[in-house]
Amino acid sequence: MRIKADKIDLREEDFTKIQMSETILIGVVLAVAGGFLDAYTYICRGGVFANAQTGNIVLFSVHLMQMEWRRAIASAIPVIAFAVGIIVTETVKRRRAITGTVHWRQGMLILEILILIIAVFIPENHLNTLVNIMISFVCSLQVHTFRKVHGHGIASTMCTGNLRSGTEALYNYWETKNPYYRHRYRCYYGIIGAFIAGAVAGTAASNFFPDYALACPIIVYVIAFCIMMREDGGFMKNYDNK
Secondary structure, three states: OEEEOOEEEOOHHHHOOOOHHHOHHHHHHHHHHHHHHHHHHHHHOOOOOOOOHHHHHHHHHHHHHOOOHHHHHHHHHHHHHHHHHHHHHHHHHHHHHHHOOOOHHHHHHHHHHHHHHHHHOOOOOOOHHHHHHHHHHHHHHHHHHOOEEOOEEOOOOOOHHHHHHHHHHHHHHHHHOOHHHHHHHHHHHHHHHHHHHHHHHHHHHHHHOHHHOOHHHHHHHHHHHHHHHHHHOOOOOOOOOO
16 A cells, blocks of 8 residues: 555555455455344344344333333343453454464354354244344354455444445545545445345345244355355464454
8 A cells, every 4th residue: 555645545456465354245245144134133033133232222221211121121132242242252363363273253153153043943032032142142243353344444234334434435535536435435335235235135034934034144154154265265274363
């Protein structure tokens, strides 16, 4: 990357020197899963969000003030599960730095797949609280494990930050015509579009076959895992630990 006159000037090769886990392909695939899971938990698991913890915090506050204790607890549990997922991810990442065995991002995908496989066998409207804990935990692992797309800080499980950053980049591109900002806003809006597509698919699956809908994000995660395995050279590839 070169810096010229306070402007970022990127060459084409600057967009390619990245790990597979930070490519737009993996970002799009994971965003589809993120949108799907949010729609699924809202429709099939009691009207809570797997990813949007701001929404759950608002719901918790509303139910708390209305003295709807059970609904307040139901809204708070995904928030707690999300926070635990961040702690687990950081723990695994630090242990990976010490042990140097399986790449920790691939390990997180395996864990996400296993958790969803368990959840898919729990019928709709049975043990909703437990399923919401599991899915919020999965989404937390995902958002904290896969934090960048082509060097841009992007979340694959929510859209607010992506919308802000993408729109900012779009405006800067209008003003400067700098290809860096063009690349940046395309990445952000691409992830948002993939999230929307996943939410649409999640809504359809949740309405037509709710008991088996979770099989869809499992397939998506398996695809992401296979892409990373193929391009990254398997488990034992010695990456840096970022």
